[in-house]
Amino acid sequence: MSSWPDWILVAIVVALSLIASAALGSPIASLVLRSARVPEPPTIEVSGDARTPVMRRRDDPAPAVREVLRGGMWIGILERVGLTAAILAGRFELAAVVVAIKALGRYPEIRENPAVSERFIIGTLASLLVAAACGALGLAILHTLG
Numbered sequence: 001m002s003s004w005p006d007w008i009l010v011a012i013v014v015a016l017s018l019i020a021s022a023a024l025g026s027p028i029a030s031l032v033l034r035s036a037r038v039p040e041p042p043t044i045e046v047s048g049d050a051r052t053p054v055m056r057r058r059d060d061p062a063p064a065v066r067e068v069l070r071g072g073m074w075i076g077i078l079e080r081v082g083l084t085a086a087i088l089a090g091r092f093e094l095a096a097v098v099v100a101i102k103a104l105g106r107y108p109e110i111r112e113n114p115a116v117s118e119r120f121i122i123g124t125l126a127s128l129l130v131a132a133a134c135g136a137l138g139l140a141i142l143h144t145l146g
Contacts, residue, residue: 017138021084080131087135
């Protein structure tokens with residue numbers, strides 16, 4: 001084994017798991033969100049009683065307003081740290097509390113803008129998977145240490 005006291009090894013594993021969860025979540029969630037981008041479907045141009053399929057965008061489209069959920073980066077970091085800590089502590093019911101707090105906190109914004117809800121779900125799931133992986137890996141290392 002090691003000449004270090006057990007509590008120091010536990011503290012190092014816990015700290016590294018929490019740091020990895022906080023640091024890796026945003027880039028991985030961003031990568032998943034970029035990969036999940038769905039092209040806009042063809043639209044239909046209506047003039048009078050005639051309908052014409054439009055297969056390409058107009059040359060002068062109206063500028064798209066992109067709704068951004070405020071505080072998302074910090075909420076994501078706190079969410080991942082909370083979930084990873086719950087897993088490391090073996091308190092899986094706290095993981096449900098972390099997810100519920102985020103969902104309830106964001107519900108009004110998501111309800112008001114359905115276009116944001118898909119990105120919210122994809123980003124949250126990617127973020128939670130990173131946190132769960134960091135927590136599970138840290139827990140496995142802690143069990144190996146004894």
